[in-house]
Amino acid sequence: MALSRxxxxxxxxxxxxxxxxxFVSKHDHQDRxxxxxxxxxxxxxxxxxxxxxxxxxxxxxxxxxxSLILFQQGLMNGGPAGIIYSFLxxxxxxxxxxxxxxxxxxxxxxxxGQYHWVSMLAPRSCSKVLSYxxxxxxxxxxxxTVATGSYLCGSMIQGLIIMTVSSYDPQPYQGTLxxxxxxxxxxxxxxxxxxxxxxxxxxxxVLHIGGFFAILIPVVVLGPHSDATTVxxxxxxxxxxxxxGLSFFVGMIGQVFAFVGVDAAFHMSEEVHNAAVVVxxxxxxxxxxxxxxxxxxxxxxxxxxxxxxxxxxxxLPFAFMEIFLQATHSVAGAATMSSLVLVLAxxxxxxxxxxxxxxxxxxxxxxxxxxxxxxSKIDSRTAVPRRxxxxxxxxxxxxxxxxxxxxxxxxxxVSLSISGLYASYLIAxxxxxxxxxxxxxxxxxxxxxxxxxANTAGAxxxxxxxxxxxxxxxxxxxxxxxxxxxxxxFSLWPPVTPVNAETMNYSAVVTGAVAIFSAVYYLPRTxxxxxxxxxxxxxxxxxxxxxxxxxxxxxCPVCDSYVRxxxxxxxxxxxxxxxxxxxxxxxxxxxxxDAFYCFECTRLEKDRDGCPKIINLGSSRTDLFYxxxxxxxxxx
Numbered sequence: 307m308a309l310s311r312x313x314x315x316x317x318x319x320x321x322x323x324x325x326x327x328x329f330v331s332k333h334d335h336q337d338r339x340x341x342x343x344x345x346x347x348x349x350x351x352x353x354x355x356x357x358x359x360x361x362x363x364x365x366x367x368x369x370x371x372x373s374l375i376l377f378q379q380g381l382m383n384g385g386p387a388g389i390i391y392s393f394l395x396x397x398x399x400x401x402x403x404x405x406x407x408x409x410x411x412x413x414x415x416x417x418x419g420q421y422h423w424v425s426m427l428a429p430r431s432c433s434k435v436l437s438y439x440x441x442x443x444x445x446x447x448x449x450x451t452v453a454t455g456s457y458l459c460g461s462m463i464q465g466l467i468i469m470t471v472s473s474y475d476p477q478p479y480q481g482t483l484x485x486x487x488x489x490x491x492x493x494x495x496x497x498x499x500x501x502x503x504x505x506x507x508x509x510x511x512v513l514h515i516g517g518f519f520a521i522l523i524p525v526v527v528l529g530p531h532s533d534a535t536t537v538x539x540x541x542x543x544x545x546x547x548x549x550x551g552l553s554f555f556v557g558m559i560g561q562v563f564a565f566v567g568v569d570a571a572f573h574m575s576e577e578v579h580n581a582a583v584v585v586x587x588x589x590x591x592x593x594x595x596x597x598x599x600x601x602x603x604x605x606x607x608x609x610x611x612x613x614x615x616x617x618x619x620x621x622l623p624f625a626f627m628e629i630f631l632q633a634t635h636s637v638a639g640a641a642t643m644s645s646l647v648l649v650l651a652x653x654x655x656x657x658x659x660x661x662x663x664x665x666x667x668x669x670x671x672x673x674x675x676x677x678x679x680x681x682s683k684i685d686s687r688t689a690v691p692r693r694x695x696x697x698x699x700x701x702x703x704x705x706x707x708x709x710x711x712x713x714x715x716x717x718x719x720v721s722l723s724i725s726g727l728y729a730s731y732l733i734a735x736x737x738x739x740x741x742x743x744x745x746x747x748x749x750x751x752x753x754x755x756x757x758x759x760a761n762t763a764g765a766x767x768x769x770x771x772x773x774x775x776x777x778x779x780x781x782x783x784x785x786x787x788x789x790x791x792x793x794x795x796f797s798l799w800p801p802v803t804p805v806n807a808e809t810m811n812y813s814a815v816v817t818g819a820v821a822i823f824s825a826v827y828y829l830p831r832t833x834x835x836x837x838x839x840x841x842x843x844x845x846x847x848x849x850x851x852x853x854x855x856x857x858x859x860x861x862c863p864v865c866d867s868y869v870r871x872x873x874x875x876x877x878x879x880x881x882x883x884x885x886x887x888x889x890x891x892x893x894x895x896x897x898x899x900d901a902f903y904c905f906e907c908t909r910l911e912k913d914r915d916g917c918p919k920i921i922n923l924g925s926s927r928t929d930l931f932y933x934x935x936x937x938x939x940x941x942x
């Protein structure tokens with residue numbers, strides 16, 4: 307009650323039969339129909355266009371800013387040359403990965419992203435459990451990214467205070483409190499000012515590009531200059547690894563983190579106009595923009611690095627702050643430049659909260675999370691999953707408490723942002739490669755209408771508008787899988803040797819714990835969950851599945867709206883073998899398929915012969931995770 311007063315509006319179930327058209331403009335029927343073919347209902351408001359979703363993609367990535375914030379690991383393991391070459395390797399590898407995943411986003415533009423794609427691609431024998439584990443990895447990875455973003459912003463604020471107030475003694479609890487303040491700002495934008503989020507992201511895109519030059523020019527003009535030989539041939543092995551090559555790959559993970567969040571636009575798909583076309587385009591555009599800016603910034607900073615040891619051993623928490631200080635020889639100038647990076651980092655965290663809450667909400671909508679009934683609610687006034695936003699913030703704040711006791715433990719928990727997300731990418735891209743090599747797709751005929759259900763669990767697979775055809779697509783898909791394996795492997799390595807309790811990388815333990823927990827949580831539920839889908843007809847015991855033709859399928863035949871979740875139409879044997887035998891129950895046409903009724907019409911309406919429609923708790927055709935274990939009958 308109190309939350310409703312504070313944030314306004316009532317919570318609506320994502321599966322309830324609300325008036326969908328109030329959230330969908332007349333130009334969005336194609337998007338709504340595509341969601342219906344995926345077994346989903348349009349409940350979020352489509353407010354993002356191409357420019358605003360490119361803005362969100364670019365500002366969540368903040369690659370040139372992220373390279374500055376996180377290149378300390380690359381400087382220690384790799385040095386100037388290692389940073390430049392590892393950036394190119396990571397950039398090209400991610401282009402391969404996300405051009406592959408964009409094919410899936412074009413086929414099935416849903417907020418679920420990876421776990422939905424795994425469900426539609428995996429063999430039926432293992433699709434549900436694979437999809438479920440992928441969902442937990444994606445949710446865990448994004449939750450770790452949220453906590454990391456808030457923590458880094460809080461630490462940068464502390465760094466600015468250290469730079470400007472020489473007597474300041476930073477404490478871990480202060481960093482945690484500052485990260486909570488950042489979380490509060492992100493919740494405000496995502497819940498109370500959600501209508502302005504697309505414009506906010508468009509504005510930050512301009513600042514993201516303009517800020518690049520505002521940082522680059524002072525560093526290049528005022529900073530010390532190194533020669534090309536020093537920049538492109540100087541490697542560093544500060545981690546004490548046996549070979550320089552091993553040190554290079556360990557240090558590469560800092561650049562990998564600068565590209566975490568590329569899939570943000572995937573999870574905003576249900577809020578984007580013409581998502582099947584716009585989302586893949588925005589992903590590739592953001593990769594090109596951010597990669598170009600990030601590479602240029604890395605080159606410039608490596609040429610103007612100054613004293614490497616001073617940058618690595620500075621009292622400031624981030625090496626880029628020391629580099630700014632050496633370049634400008636001015637505390638005020640360095641603080642101004644660092645403040646610009648901080649503003650962009652906080653803005654990126656706003657977008658991270660938006661994407662995390664959408665995948666969190668989508669997973670709850672598919673009943674993948676505990677308390678999914680409440681977490682899948684949508685605010686009726688703003689069409690925002692505010693409960694998912696609030697729970698995301700609460701989890702992030704609770705994780706921030708770990709930093710007070712041990713920064714090592716906190717870093718191990720949030721390391722899930724790389725291992726969890728990249729594991730989910732690997733499962734999806736690996737299954738796509740498997741289906742490609744086994745001819746698992748049918749190209750649509752431009753003159754034919756798409757099937758009522760497509761690109762969802764158990765349904766036909768059809769390529770979308772973004773597609774790399776033939777051998778080139780298979781090669782690109784294979785390169786993406788190899789790159790993901792390399793990143794996953796080295797993301798589990800510690801930064802230095804010898805390894806002790808403080809320097810050990812526990813991300814393998816954390817990632818494994820998430821996967822094990824998801825399996826433990828899933829198995830008892832799938833063994834015990836019943837989907838009673840049989841209700842006895844008053845006229846005669848025994849019922850049969852009602853049928854609709856392809857033209858009438860995909861929407862409720864009573865209220866004529868495309869809605870999910872829905873129930874299978876059932877009629878008695880007498881009616882099935884008589885009036886409606888092998889015919890559509892709506893138009894009498896041929897080419898029949900299982901019919902679906904929305905929940906409200908199921909409860910309120912009867913069919914033409916008075917047979918009650920069925921109240922079904924789930925359908926095996928649109929349920930991603932749970933299979934029907936029993937067919938319990940109930941007298942209606």
